[in-house]
Amino acid sequence: MTDHPANEMALRAYGFDNLDLRWLRSKTGVKWGRIAPDVLPAWIADMDFPVAPPVLDALAATLSRGDLGYPAWSNWGGPDPLANDFTKRMELYHWAPQPDWVRSFSDIIQAIQIVIQTMTAPGDGVVIQTPSYPPFLKTVTMMGRRAITDPIERTEGGWSFDPQRLRRTIVEERPRVLIVVNPHNPTGRVFTRAELEELAEIAIANDMVVVSDEVLADLAFAPHRHIPIASLSPEIAARTITMTSATKAFNFAGLRCAVTHIGPAELREAIDAAPPDVFGVVNVLGIEATKAAWCDGDGWLAAVRDRLRQNRDMVCDSIVQRMPMITCDPPEANYLLWLDCGKLHKEDTAVFFREAARVELSTGKSFGPGCEDFVRLNFATSPNILTEILSRMAAAV
Template sequence: MTFVVNAESAESTGSSEPLRLPGFDDLDRDWLRARASVKWHRPGPDLLPAWVADMDFPTPPAVTDALRDAVERRDLGYPDWPDGSPLRVAFARRMTDRYGWSAGADRVREQTDLIQCLQLILHLATSPGDAVAVQTPNYPPFLATLSTMGRLAVPIPMQDTDEGWRMDFAALDASVTQSGCKVLVLVNPHNPTGRVLTRPELEELAALARRHDLLVISDEIHSELVYAPHRHIPFASLSPDTARRTVTLTSATKAFNLAAIRCAVTHYGPDRLLALRDAQPPDLYGTVSPLGVVATEAAWRNGDAWQRELLTVLDRNRRRVEQVLRAQLPHLRHHTPEATYLAWIDARPLGLEEPPVERVRKAGGVLLDGGSPFGLGADGFLRLNFATSHAVLEDILAGLTRAFEADV
């Protein structure tokens, strides 16, 4: 692929047509629908899917080449990892190269995915009935995990301001004090709003965590999908105190479209938690697949050029979503995401009698996500996945417009 720098939408570049990139904008819909993965398979042939957080783009060539090489070498035996997988060093190198954070490789452990990472930390650090602070709206499997594990979710609502979504630190302070919770699940960059916390905001959060002696479980899986001028800062990188109280969760799966490889990493800041984790039976929580390690290493080592093109396409698409909403659906409230490939859209001003997800499905032929599974205050919201080709996105936006055209 040819690297394209800082592409923008047609209206901002002055060109008559938006940029198209091979490998991203030449998607074959028969190929998309023929895949067995849930995004296109579950909705069936009559709906355009823009719901689950998978991208439509093919796997990065660096990853497919590495996987093909492993299979062709018949290198599928037991791995020789006496000191842990190569991901430990690869993660530490990635954090240094990307963010200047010296994350110790010896504090990294592998898991199959981020949900398992969260569940393991909650199992080790909390007990049923314990309160856990969490931003709302939030990733539904995280909220479902708290419920299933019997932890009391203490919602910290994100604030919708004229400048965009903001974290309410006063509400967090008050809620932590009232509930006595000692754990905060931080999602930054935030799913579903796309907000990226600034350094001053993170420092305020770190001071609050120190004041209340909070363990911070920081989900940073969207960190490599941030749009300039915004910048991701790992929470644990702020100070030695913050590092000692932070568990960082991440994976290459989101930024390189590799969900099925089932491979994630956890960086343990607290000594006690790392010791508890290592005292568990070694295979109690499963072991990561060697092919998952191969794919992740390849993505982090050789996938940056592909990822830059990806961000060019996603930046164009997020601007296109904003353009259509402003021009054709001005009653829907929306802030252009600072990260992720997810748009969080407030349909409450329309006063619909049915959930907007259902309206878009029936009247627009598009399957979106949203509503109550995202937590307190999420009813009336839509989450739209714009990680697709220009042509597919245009049809998704046409369906969205069609669904609400009688209401605006």
């Protein structure tokens, strides 16, 4: 995706630059609703910014016409309600998916659970690259599958995985599924074509199903560009379940709407043969918000990326200058910073910052083995609040 940086007037017009702390604390969602009144949240992956005007307009229009009845896509057959919108959106990434392979769900976690339930048996292995989004690890273990972790490690060139080690692990463990998160959460890496080709070759050679979480694609910073792994070849597309959503980049996670492009025919057939609504039905407002975001929201999105890029640079500069005992790499996408705090020698660094700085961060312990010294910082807020977060952290260390 090409970046078109927003000017300062656009940033102000969208309300990104000076958020009202009272407005934020009035929110009842998990980010602001589960913290003490004197704590500043920089943990769960919600942005603080107001919702895109085209999304708000679409929701208001739906409500004003009272269009909250049974949706036309529930039990009535026909194409998925987001099939054409998803296919059109993927043109940004030079990919032409199959519209009839598209199935919508309420959540990416739900979709992954459906894949694991359908395509694996208890005891089967699922490869997860760590650090990993914590619900993925929890899902695999709670469903009685073996979580086989393969670390993404910090190198001179940034965060990367070792394809030879991954090959050896797969030969030894014989897993059925490979979960890929690209752009990666929490390191912010945008995998290159060469890296994705390595993963595709490994999956094909070992007859594996690939689950590719690409929900952060729209938040890649230029010159980095997202490449859907299913776009590499028909062979990898036929074994890949691509998962995405507008809810992350456009900040409406509470509307619960995700889109999957399902390559394996047996999985599509199993989903279509299931009893009506056993997997739930995507809600009307989630569909309307997604359509509006993908059709009319790219101006807002460009301004968000511009604000996030500036915030990223502010955080990284502050850490270098004021907290040199903490190590970080500027993310190539998203609004999350993976901080190595090992030199602080804290049993749980997130607890330390909560107690000493009154800043809530995500603990690295939940991201997999070897992540105990890390915390994840969410910098998707306005500069005035981010400045206070960084000042508190710097004073604490």
